[in-house]
Amino acid sequence: MANRTVRVDYIARVEGESSLELHVRDGAVDTVRLSIFEPPRFFEALLRGRGFDEVLDIVARICGICPIAYQMSGVHAIENALGIEVDASIRALRRLLYCGEWIQSHALHIVMLHAPDFLGYPDAIAMARDHGDAVQRALALKKTGNELLRLLGGREIHPINARIGGFYRAPSRAELAPLAEDLKRARDQAIATLRWTAGFPFPEFIRDYEFVALRHPDEYPMNAGRIVSSAGLDIAVADYETKFIERQVPYSTALHSVLKDRGAYLVGPMARYALNRDRLPANIRALADEVGLEPMCRNPFRSILVRGVEVVYACDEALRLIAGYEPPPRSFNPPEPRAATGYACTEAPRGILYHRYRLDGEGTILEASLVPPTAQNQGVIEDDLREVATVALDLDDDALKARCEQSIRNHDPCISCAAHFLKLHVHRT
Amino acid sequence: MTGSKQPLALVTGVGNPDRGDDGFGPAVARRLRGRVPSTVRVLARNGDALALIEDWNGIPSVIVVDAMAAITNPGRVHRINLTDNRLPIGFAPRSSHAFGLAETIELARSLGRLPQCLIAYLVEGEQFETGTPLSPAVADAIETVVERIVTEVSARLGAKGSACHA
Numbered sequence: 001m002a003n004r005t006v007r008v009d010y011i012a013r014v015e016g017e018s019s020l021e022l023h024v025r026d027g028a029v030d031t032v033r034l035s036i037f038e039p040p041r042f043f044e045a046l047l048r049g050r051g052f053d054e055v056l057d058i059v060a061r062i063c064g065i066c067p068i069a070y071q072m073s074g075v076h077a078i079e080n081a082l083g084i085e086v087d088a089s090i091r092a093l094r095r096l097l098y099c100g101e102w103i104q105s106h107a108l109h110i111v112m113l114h115a116p117d118f119l120g121y122p123d124a125i126a127m128a129r130d131h132g133d134a135v136q137r138a139l140a141l142k143k144t145g146n147e148l149l150r151l152l153g154g155r156e157i158h159p160i161n162a163r164i165g166g167f168y169r170a171p172s173r174a175e176l177a178p179l180a181e182d183l184k185r186a187r188d189q190a191i192a193t194l195r196w197t198a199g200f201p202f203p204e205f206i207r208d209y210e211f212v213a214l215r216h217p218d219e220y221p222m223n224a225g226r227i228v229s230s231a232g233l234d235i236a237v238a239d240y241e242t243k244f245i246e247r248q249v250p251y252s253t254a255l256h257s258v259l260k261d262r263g264a265y266l267v268g269p270m271a272r273y274a275l276n277r278d279r280l281p282a283n284i285r286a287l288a289d290e291v292g293l294e295p296m297c298r299n300p301f302r303s304i305l306v307r308g309v310e311v312v313y314a315c316d317e318a319l320r321l322i323a324g325y326e327p328p329p330r331s332f333n334p335p336e337p338r339a340a341t342g343y344a345c346t347e348a349p350r351g352i353l354y355h356r357y358r359l360d361g362e363g364t365i366l367e368a369s370l371v372p373p374t375a376q377n378q379g380v381i382e383d384d385l386r387e388v389a390t391v392a393l394d395l396d397d398d399a400l401k402a403r404c405e406q407s408i409r410n411h412d413p414c415i416s417c418a419a420h421f422l423k424l425h426v427h428r429t
Numbered sequence: 430m431t432g433s434k435q436p437l438a439l440v441t442g443v444g445n446p447d448r449g450d451d452g453f454g455p456a457v458a459r460r461l462r463g464r465v466p467s468t469v470r471v472l473a474r475n476g477d478a479l480a481l482i483e484d485w486n487g488i489p490s491v492i493v494v495d496a497m498a499a500i501t502n503p504g505r506v507h508r509i510n511l512t513d514n515r516l517p518i519g520f521a522p523r524s525s526h527a528f529g530l531a532e533t534i535e536l537a538r539s540l541g542r543l544p545q546c547l548i549a550y551l552v553e554g555e556q557f558e559t560g561t562p563l564s565p566a567v568a569d570a571i572e573t574v575v576e577r578i579v580t581e582v583s584a585r586l587g588a589k590g591s592a593c594h595a
Contacts, residue, residue: 061447061559064477108479112528125532128539135540143483157445157475 006389008401018413020404022389029393032385034378034408036252047368052078052337052359053164059355059370060158065108068101068149069348071162072223073355073370078164080238081342081359082335089328090166091223092321093152097162098222098346099318100148103141103186105349106269106307106314109412110193111138114304117406118200134196137189141311144186147179148318166332176322183322187315191287194308198291202301203403205391207384209298210262211271212376214347220279220313221272221347228275229265230296238343240354246371257376264379267351268411269306270297284313300384300410307412337363348373350412374413381411436470438490438582439544441481443474443530449561450503450554453571454494456563457550460575469582478533482542490585490593491544492578495530496554496567503555504566506574511547512593546585546593550574 004024023031043062047055055078059070072094079086086094111134112124121127128135151171153159161168212233214225227243228234235243246255259265274296277285293305339361345354351373358367388407392400442458444451455473462471472484485491497507509516516531528536530549537543552574555564562568585593 112479123532125535125539128536132540135536139479139482142479146477146480155475157477158447 076344104145107141
């Protein structure tokens with residue numbers, strides 16, 4: 001069959017609404033389109049005219065799975081504009097908050113959304129009948145991550161406690177102590193989950209990505225660092241728009257972000273790990289070695305292992321932060337508005353999330369730019385699909401569809417985050 | 430409910446109060462507080478359906494309140510016993526995430542973690558846009574559902590907490 005069209009009208013087990021269309025002509029993959037039909041969100045326009053102190057409540061609504069990422073990029077960008085430095089305790093609390101989001105988001109993706117692909121189940125519900133222990137571990141991990149969000153963020157969905165200059169309220173040491181007990185259990189559950197995924201059958205598949213992630217002098221990156229790539233890029237966050245550009249494609253409500261000089265690039269756990277493995281503690285690196293994770297993994301199907309390593313690290317890091325926590329002398333430094341532009345990039349579970357805000361002298365937002373990880377990964381996801389389909393063309397349509405969907409889920413796309421733009425044509429006659 | 434004593438029953442209102450009729454569940458939970466015995470825990474949960482399974486741990490009798498897409502008339506209330514039945518297709522409450530209420534219930538069933546008795550009260554919603562209030566028909570259904578739940582939990586506690594009638 002020389003010409004085939006493979007359509008997946010609704011991609012399951014991803015956040016948001018999208019479809020896939022694959023055209024095969026004369027026995028070769030001709031066109032691949034990941035169409036995002038999630039309605040446009042208009043958040044960037046919604047932010048214009050609002051006060052700088054409203055940003056965190058607005059951007060938290062962009063995503064129910066990664067609201068902390070939006071709040072952290074937002075808070076750091078506004079503080080960058082206003083010249084605010086926060087003290088070490090506030091910085092530690094923000095990192096702890098991010099650990100909670102990584103734990104709950106990665107646990108959800110690894111076990112509930114991605115694992116069924118490797119084990120041949122249609123979904124986690126069917127998988128749970130045979131792999132109940134793994135699913136129970138994921139639920140427990142997710143709960144621990146949510147507890148962190150609830151305590152530090154005020155609630156687990158669309159948190160409310162972060163504010164410009166710090167937090168509305170900083171927890172006491174006594175409030176954090178019970179979480180440490182949960183996190184010790186979570187760490188064991190995370191290790192068991194990682195070892196479970198290490199036994200999955202991984203397709204042989206290597207891609208030559210340009211990895212892009214934050215890099216910090218001392219830490220595995222979350223809230224701070226320079227933007228670096230495996231091809232030698234090394235820039236300050238404020239220079240992001242000199243190297244990256246967002247492009248519109250006609251079949252999607254999401255913009256595609258590309259490197260101006262080189263095109264598609266990959267953000268997310270694989271990129272973070274490849275560019276920052278040396279920032280992980282020795283025990284985490286040893287665990288990665290034990291499960292056979294190579295220092296620079298280029299097989300996207302093995303991204304599930306990288307997420308697993310990051311969950312263990314996030315549990316360890318959260319325990320370290322709680323052990324060393326001293327409540328700040330005051331929970332926030334009051335901000336003073338000024339006319340300025342601020343930039344920030346933080347590591348959402350799915351990769352770097354860039355925010356830029358231009359403020360007037362009263363602190364009103366004149367312009368906002370938000371570039372989510374999934375918008376940045378769309379080019380790579382389509383390129384992956386083209387190569388995955390090329391080597392799997394002899395599969396029947398159902399098997400080919402399943403392999404393509406698995407390939408998309410390798411990147412844990414958050415479609416709702418990515419959809420934020422619509423070009424409207426009005427034809428009048 | 431105060432103290433750490435395990436409750437005999439749990440009522441959870443599920444939904445996002447900032448998205449129109451999706452706020453029905455939390456509105457019912459708010460109105461229920463103080464109107465049920467202290468052995469009944471009342472919770473509002475904002476969207477993460479998977480977290481419900483952990484909430485159910487060790488509690489014999491659970492009532493979930495949520496909104497669903499309209500299939501007949503907005504404001505109409507359906508009571509469904511989910512202990513032995515799946516949530517019918519078309520009754521699955523709206524969710525913008527990968528795991529909604531229907532998937533969560535079936536996952537709990539697969540794991541053997543369903544409560545002894547699980548009842549859903551679902552209201553047919555009219556609009557779920559961000560930043561909108563409850564529609565009048567759905568708001569009118571709040572007190573009706575509150576009264577039915579008060580009656581139901583009282584009857585169930587009188588029957589030692591585990592009776593589950595269709």
